[in-house]
Amino acid sequence: MTPEDLLPDDLLERFRERAKGYDERNEFCHEDLAELKTQGYLRMFASVDDGGLGFGLEQAAAAQRRLATAAPATALAINMHLVWTGVAHLLHERGDDSLHYVLQEAVAGEVFAFGNSEAGNDSVLFDSSTVAAPLGDGSYSFTGTKIFTSLSPAWTRLGIFGKDETGEEPVLVHAFITRDAPGYTIKDDWNTLGMRASQSNTTVLDGVVAAPERVFRKLPVGPNADPLIFSIFACFETLLAAVYTGLGERALAIGVATVQKRRSKKSGKSYAQDPDIRWRIADAALAMDGLYPQLEAVARDVDNLVNHGSQWFPKMVGLKIRATETARTVVDLTIRVSGGGSYFAGNELGRLYRDVLAGIFHPSDDESAHATIANAWLGPIEP
Structure with a gap:
């Protein structure tokens, strides 16, 4: 299929x-x-x-x-x-x-959902503000607040993680909770500028328990080479890039259709004949043309078990940044050639303009991505 x-x-x-x-x-x-x-x-x-x-x-x-x-x-x-x-x-x-x-x-x-994001946690998967408390039978209780929990009204399984500091060394505990488990609350707080249908509400964990068979990883704090971390980054960044690539693709298609329909009162010709508008559409198309092969190549290399070594994470975060920033540029270019109608509520291009801004907030953000790539090429900053 x-x-x-x-x-x-x-x-x-x-x-x-x-x-x-x-x-x-x-x-x-x-x-x-x-x-x-x-x-x-x-x-x-x-x-x-x-x-x-x-x-x-x-x-x-x-x-x-x-x-x-x-x-x-x-x-x-x-x-x-x-x-x-x-x-x-x-x-x-x-x-x-x-x-x-x-x-x-x-x-x-x-239906599985991703409940790992925490406000102010710039360590992402390498540390957690959520407390994971062992209960003695292999189960864990989790207390903390998770943000941007997409699929909030529909998930039946929520993947979470927290930090257990009861041993000699702290460990990060990854687990799933089920919808019928007591001890969590989903806030009705997703009143956002865009991406509204995702309903990515805040989830407050108040001692919710993950059963022993649902606790699937315990990892040290800080970066590590566990395949789980690679797999999460590979799927999260690549699929995120795919969404914003599709958004940019649609914006370009709308822009092309719009300038072909609009006509200049001055010349009587389609705006598709205007040199300045043609330049902007060409800029948008050039930007998108560079994104498609990058998305396909990264995903294909993951599938084919290609070993990029220390360059894997730069490739993945670089793809995410390229996709979200390219889509934002393309939407802006198409807004500029589509006329004032795109400024009205209900216009699809106007909605894409709001939706595309969410790309700024997904991990890895611009600063984190640049730090990852700089470390891969230049080594870490000296203490």
Whole structure:
């Protein structure tokens, strides 16, 4: 099955029609999620033998790029489920089946979400402000606050992590909690500028317990080479880049269609004949043309187990920055050639202008990415 088979044109048109309403009402994409489930979208990373679609990261990224041309906020929300199922798939490909149950449960209809982000935690996955307390039977209770928890109204499994400081050395504990577990609260606080249908609400953990069989990793504080960390970064950054690539692709298509329809009163010609407007459209197309092969190459190398060594993380964060910044530039260029209609509420291009700004806030941010890349090429800063 190809991404085009999975997301046929008529399905995308329904998503595009609903996207406006979700945004206006600040409402979760319930209907989109239901249709994606029916299509088998949430089980794309599971093997065919397990009842999935057998996709690798390259195919999943292509599907997310295509979905984002219709509904970027829906694609962003679904990304979080695909991160966890993608991690399970990448670990399996590298000989680690510790998260095989994630793929099995995704096939059974469970929805996974990503609950690791914390306000002010610039260490991202290498430290945590959340307290993970061992309970003696292998289970852990978690107390802390997680932000940007996409899929908040729909997840049935939430991946979280916290720090256990009860031993000689602190460890970071990774686990899943289930929706029916007591001890957490989802705030109704997702009143944002854009990406509203993702409903990425704040989740407050107040002693919620992850069962022993749901505790899947204990890692030291600080950077480490565990395959889990590589897999999370690979899926998170690549699929995020795919969403913003699709958003930029759609903005360019709208810009092209708009300038072909608009006519100059002065010349009587289509604005597509105006040299300045042609220059801006060409700039946008040039920017997008450089992004497509980068996205495909990074995803393909992950699938093919290519060993980029110390350059892997620069490649992944570099892709994320390139995608989010390119999409932002392309949307801005197309706004400039599309006229004042894009400034009105309900206009698709205006919505993309708001949606694309969310790319600034996803990890890795611009500063972190540049530090990662500088360290890879120049070595760490001397103490």
